[in-house]
Amino acid sequence: xxxxxxxxxxxxxxxxxxxxxxxxxxxxxxxxxxxxxxxxxxxxxxxxxxxxxxxxxxxxxxxxxxxxxxxxxxxxxxxxxxxxxxxxxxxxxxxxxxxxxxxxxxxxxxxxxxxxxxxxxxxxxxxxxxxxxxxxxxxxxxxxxxxxxxxxxxxxxxxxxxxxxxxxxxxxxxxxxxxxxxxxxxxxxxxxxxxxxxxxxxxxxxxxxxxxxxxxxxxxxxxxxxxxxxxxxxxxxxxxxxxxxxxxxxxxxxxxxxxxxxxxxxxxxxxxxxxxxxxxxxxxxxxxxxxxxxxxxxxxxxxxxxxxxxxxxxxxxxxxxxxxxxxxxxxxxxxxxxxxxxxxxxxxxxxxxxxxxxxxxxxxxxxxxxxxxxxxxxxxxxxxxxx
Amino acid sequence: xxxxxxxxxxxxxxxxxxxxxxxxxxxxxxxxxxxxxxxxxxxxxxxxxxxxxxxxxxxxxxxxxxxxxxxxxxxxxxxxxxxxxxxxxxxxxxxxxxxxxxxxxxxxxxxxxxxxxxx
Numbered sequence: 001x002x003x004x005x006x007x008x009x010x011x012x013x014x015x016x017x018x019x020x021x022x023x024x025x026x027x028x029x030x031x032x033x034x035x036x037x038x039x040x041x042x043x044x045x046x047x048x049x050x051x052x053x054x055x056x057x058x059x060x061x062x063x064x065x066x067x068x069x070x071x072x073x074x075x076x077x078x079x080x081x082x083x084x085x086x087x088x089x090x091x092x093x094x095x096x097x098x099x100x101x102x103x104x105x106x107x108x109x110x111x112x113x114x115x116x117x118x119x120x121x122x123x124x125x126x127x128x129x130x131x132x133x134x135x136x137x138x139x140x141x142x143x144x145x146x147x148x149x150x151x152x153x154x155x156x157x158x159x160x161x162x163x164x165x166x167x168x169x170x171x172x173x174x175x176x177x178x179x180x181x182x183x184x185x186x187x188x189x190x191x192x193x194x195x196x197x198x199x200x201x202x203x204x205x206x207x208x209x210x211x212x213x214x215x216x217x218x219x220x221x222x223x224x225x226x227x228x229x230x231x232x233x234x235x236x237x238x239x240x241x242x243x244x245x246x247x248x249x250x251x252x253x254x255x256x257x258x259x260x261x262x263x264x265x266x267x268x269x270x271x272x273x274x275x276x277x278x279x280x281x282x283x284x285x286x287x288x289x290x291x292x293x294x295x296x297x298x299x300x301x302x303x304x305x306x307x308x309x310x311x312x313x314x315x316x317x318x319x320x321x322x323x324x325x326x327x328x329x330x331x332x333x334x335x336x337x338x339x340x341x342x343x344x345x346x347x348x349x350x351x352x353x354x355x356x357x358x359x360x361x362x363x364x365x366x367x368x369x370x371x372x373x374x375x376x377x378x379x380x381x382x383x384x385x386x387x
Numbered sequence: 388x389x390x391x392x393x394x395x396x397x398x399x400x401x402x403x404x405x406x407x408x409x410x411x412x413x414x415x416x417x418x419x420x421x422x423x424x425x426x427x428x429x430x431x432x433x434x435x436x437x438x439x440x441x442x443x444x445x446x447x448x449x450x451x452x453x454x455x456x457x458x459x460x461x462x463x464x465x466x467x468x469x470x471x472x473x474x475x476x477x478x479x480x481x482x483x484x485x486x487x488x489x490x491x492x493x494x495x496x497x498x499x500x501x502x503x504x505x506x
Contacts, residue, residue: 052456069488069490069497069500070500071499071500074497074498074499074500075497112492112495113495114495121458169462169464170462172459221455221457222455233455235453242452242481247453266453266455267453267454267455268454268455319456346448346485346486346503346505347448347456347486361486361502361503361505363502364488364500364502364503365488365503
């Protein structure tokens with residue numbers, strides 16, 4: 001295991017952040033039942049993050065993300081957004097640093113560089129550290145552990161599987177999610193994909209779900225976790241006829257690695273407290289995993305929008321519509337507000353009860369956010385940039 | 388959605404890139420372009436000085452028939468006397484490209500980026 005450590009003389013800029021990282025989150029889940037017995041999160045409920053993609057890492061104090069490349073920043077940095085102040089800074093604790101170029105602590109070597117490095121897309125915060133995916137020097141898809149204190153200290157924590165990158169110069173970053181001390185991942189090289197897991201400190205991979213070997217292809221998408229349970233979607237292609245494609249949502253107990261079928265459907269979804277929120281030809285649905293019953297919350301056809309569950313709202317984002325409509329509903333299915341896409345939102349990532357994130361485009365791609373703590377009438381997308 | 392073709396001419400005159408303990412100065416001009424349609428991702432990077440490793444990567448977003456989104460990339464790398472790297476990839480399996488952008492590399496270091504283009 002290769003470890004790279006860069007010592008710095010002083011720690012000033014992010015000392016408050018580093019101290020905060022030692023704090024463990026207090027996640028007391030409470031809920032109330034509405035008239036129909038369905039879960040409706042309370043004001044004090046810590047509902048956690050509901051990201052469609054692990055491109056923004058939520059911590060106790062804020063959010064980490066990889067900067068997008070642009071002519072002004074050809075060497076994307078690791079950034080931090082303070083939850084309280086909204087301030088965005090490069091994750092570098094060197095007071096003498098101008099935070100530009102490859103010398104800055106916020107810059108990490110890229111996967112295509114000599115010696116391997118990080119693919120600046122996936123990022124997850126777990127028990128005080130950041131985790132990213134990249135290539136090791138010997139071409140293994142690897143989980144990288146990054147200290148979240150701006151010291152640029154990083155190491156390979158687990159080698160997930162080997163690639164033929166040395167011969168082909170090609171590889172695809174897998175979908176990864178850390179839950180319960182394991183990194184769950186899908187190797188994109190396989191035609192019949194399987195969901196595997198490995199302890200985040202390394203070890204032997206364990207297959208927890210394998211697609212139907214009789215199918216011509218099986219894909220596994222949208223790995224999410226809620227309350228210690230992992231959820232993922234499986235799409236099987238029995239042959240080349242599109243009408244024969246079948247898909248389903250599965251769950252996996254992170255303690256036992258046991259997977260079970262939840263519901264036969266494919267498309268964006270969210271899970272909270274035993275309920276699956278998804279869209280269908282009938283509208284926005286809430287499916288009880290325990291009772292196996294579906295309730296239609298919003299009775300109008302939907303064009304498979306992304307769904308985010310927050311403390312106060314069920315949020316639907318249809319990023320493919322012109323104008324990328326973002327609509328907020330309450331837990332009774334009543335529409336609360338629609339937020340216009342004034343910033344060129346092109347890819348919606350989801351978020352938590354405080355912030356939503358996505359990728360916006362003007363001249364170049366950049367991350368953007370929406371502060372849900374603003375009054376409903378003042379909700380708007382804003383650019384996520386260092387200030 | 389309308390197709391917008393974006394082309395960016397990046398003049399990298401007097402651009403110095405320092406890697407490790409040895410500084411390498413790149414002074415040639417370069418150009419990069421990207422074009423994304425529903426079925427094709429295309430990128431081209433020209434660096435007007437031979438003898439380098441020239442690479443262009445198109446980073447794209449695609450969606451499948453279920454509305455699920457994922458990203459990916461495709462690259463072309465050239466060595467020796469070649470000054471142009473070109474990449475083109477067609478989509479399949481019912482997926483459609485949605486958008487993408489291109490990055491040009493010289494000797495492994497990012498040199499130019501072309502704005503995102505929409506299908």
